[in-house]
Amino acid sequence: MEKLDQNTAPLFEALKKNVEDGVIPFHVPGHKKGKGAGELVEYLGEKVFQIDLNGMEDLDNICNPISVIKQAEKLLAQLYGADDSFFLVNGTTQGVQAMILYACGPGDEIIIPRNAHKSAIGAMILSGAIPVYVQPEINYDLGIAMGMSVDSVKEAIKNHPRAKAVFVINPTYYGAVSNLKEICRIAHQNNMLVLADEAHGAHLPFSDELPMSAMEAGADMSAVSLHKTGGSMTQSSALFIRESDKVSSNRVKSVLNLTQTTSASYVLMVSIDMARKQLALRGRELVSKALELARYAREKINEIEGLYAFGKELVGSPGVYDFDETKLSIYVRQLGMSGYEMESVLRKEYNIQIELSDFYNIMAIITFGDEKEDIDRLIEALKDIARKRGVKNKPNCNLVPCKTEMIVRPRDAFYSPKRSVRLEEAVGEISGEMIMAYPPGIPVICPGERITHEVVEYVQALKKEETQLQGTEDPFINYIKVLDI
Incomplete structure (x- = not known):
């Protein structure tokens, strides 16, 4: 295949030309290049609205x-x-x-x-x-x-x-x-x-x-x-x-x-288009920076008593053929905290938002958009929390992702007649809905699977931690729809 010129950005260049040509829009979107966007255009600026266009000959579809x-x-x-x-x-x-x-x-x-x-x-x-x-x-x-x-x-x-x-x-x-x-x-x-x-x-x-x-x-x-x-x-x-x-x-x-x-x-x-151009021209340099920051953070966090930022040492253990070091996952259980609690403390007391939390861990995604100053703020916040909390050597709560059994195919379960039951009364029933914490968006139970005591216990523990749950028609997950069979 002919090698293409990665220094170009075809869509970006076409959008710029459309704006520079001053094309008069009698097409959607109705904000007409920002003129009808009111207060939002004042905050975001005109350019983003000027390129918020629709499919046409010069812009492709x-x-x-x-x-x-x-x-x-x-x-x-x-x-x-x-x-x-x-x-x-x-x-x-x-x-x-x-x-x-x-x-x-x-x-x-x-x-x-x-x-x-x-x-x-x-x-x-x-x-x-x-x-x-x-x-x-x-x-x-x-x-x-x-x-x-x-x-x-x-x-x-x-x-x-x-x-x-x-x-x-x-x-x-x-x-x-x-x-x-x-x-x-x-x-x-x-x-x-x-x-x-x-x-x-x-x-x-x-x-x-x-x-x-x-x-x-x-x-x-x-x-x-x-x-x-x-x-x-x-x-x-x-x-x-x-x-x-x-x-x-x-x-x-x-x-x-x-x-x-x-x-x-x-x-x-x-x-x-522009992310691709940047990755083509500077991708190795930028990803190298992200890796360097992730390794720096992992090393410093592992010096904090009560915290464990796991990484490449897991390679060779079951299910880990290799490991992406830019996922900065930190085991916090030894501070007597759940990951959910750590996420909340970091946000409310230190103005830091991490990507994900679970019963045992938090996870921060490190990219080439991060700066060392921000990494240092995270490290210092974790040091401060560890100092205040102290090592509790709290054992794991033995709540791990549940093993489930599919009884009915997902599509059949989705379209089957259902009835609503209280979550704690659903053990033994076949689920007609999904329940998941988001992030990561991995279902605890799927349509067509048997609801077990372990599933109910896991979901109730998630609710107790005030985790963001979704998937059921009931927004509070007090009820779940099960197959009416």
């Missing part, structure tokens, strides 16, 4: 790109080692669902880790696919799910030889990475596609010291959140594909257009 959007997508694909890419303006959720809709029809099986994001469960409902769940490895000391072992994937393939695809998370929210290259080899030997949820891996191709990206490992498709660690704006992502006799770019486009908006945000799309 996301549903059937043939000019500047297509050129920008080709540049992105080449940068990530893919044969083609697609801009996404509905986050990696859209990419995950498109991959599964592409690979699976009603009744088709897909091998998937049980700690997959809720978007994958939504895709099962949309496609009618049947999940073959692989239990991820659990680190009971830290209380978190890691990656899938190669042996567990082999076993699933052996027991379900007609499965259409293997779905892999690369990396997990906490930074754990499965042996994706070996999983790709085994899956392809068995005529299965490999689909990668790479929401947290946009930065992986830009350092030899980070785990291998999905495209490099040989995956057929990967959905990547450029907005999380690649520098674009929230909700902007990309879907990458490797063309083959089983993967067609045109067919992927058709699948995407089932859920794709016809009014895609040019503000989001141009942020992908």
Whole structure:
């Protein structure tokens, strides 16, 4: 393939020209380049509204790109080692669902880790696919799910030889990475596609010291959140594909257009174009900076009594073939605190917002947008909290992600008649809804799974910690809908 000029930004340049030409808009959006936006334009500035445009000849159209959007997508694909890419303006959720809709029809099986994001469960409902769940490895000391072992994937393939695809998370929210290259080899030997949820891996191709990206490992498709660690704006992502006799770019486009908006945000799309340009020109330098900051923070935090910032030392333990060091996860249980409490204290008393908390840990994502001064503020805040709290040597509360059993297919459960019961009275019932803490958006229970005492206990513990829960019609999760059978 001809090497493209990564110093260009086709969509950005087309938008700039549109603004400079002073085109008079008799089209949506109705704010007409900010003139009707009132107070918001005073705060955000005119430029963002001037490029908030809609599909037209000089700006291309996301549903059937043939000019500047297509050129920008080709540049992105080449940068990530893919044969083609697609801009996404509905986050990696859209990419995950498109991959599964592409690979699976009603009744088709897909091998998937049980700690997959809720978007994958939504895709099962949309496609009618049947999940073959692989239990991820659990680190009971830290209380978190890691990656899938190669042996567990082999076993699933052996027991379900007609499965259409293997779905892999690369990396997990906490930074754990499965042996994706070996999983790709085994899956392809068995005529299965490999689909990668790479929401947290946009930065992986830009350092030899980070785990291998999905495209490099040989995956057929990967959905990547450029907005999380690649520098674009929230909700902007990309879907990458490797063309083959089983993967067609045109067919992927058709699948995407089932859920794709016809009014895609040019503000989001141009942020992908410019993030790609920055990564192409300075990606290695920028990701190196992020890694340096993450390592510095981890070293300093591990000097604080009562805290443990885990990292590469986990490599080789179950479910951790490699580790993404930019995920700064910190075990806080020895201070007598839950991660939820630590998150609250950091925000309310130190004006610091971290990415994620759970019963045992907090997690801060370190990117090239961070500065050493901010890292030092986090370190000093943690030192101060540790000094005030002291080491309690509090044992783990033995609450780890629950193992569940699928009784009814997700799609069938979603469309089945249901009744509402109190959560504590739901043990033994089949769930008709999802319940998850967000972040990370991994369901505790999925539609079609048996509700156990452990599930109820886990959800009640999450509620006690005032965790952000979602998934049920009842916003307070006092009630859950179960199958009326």
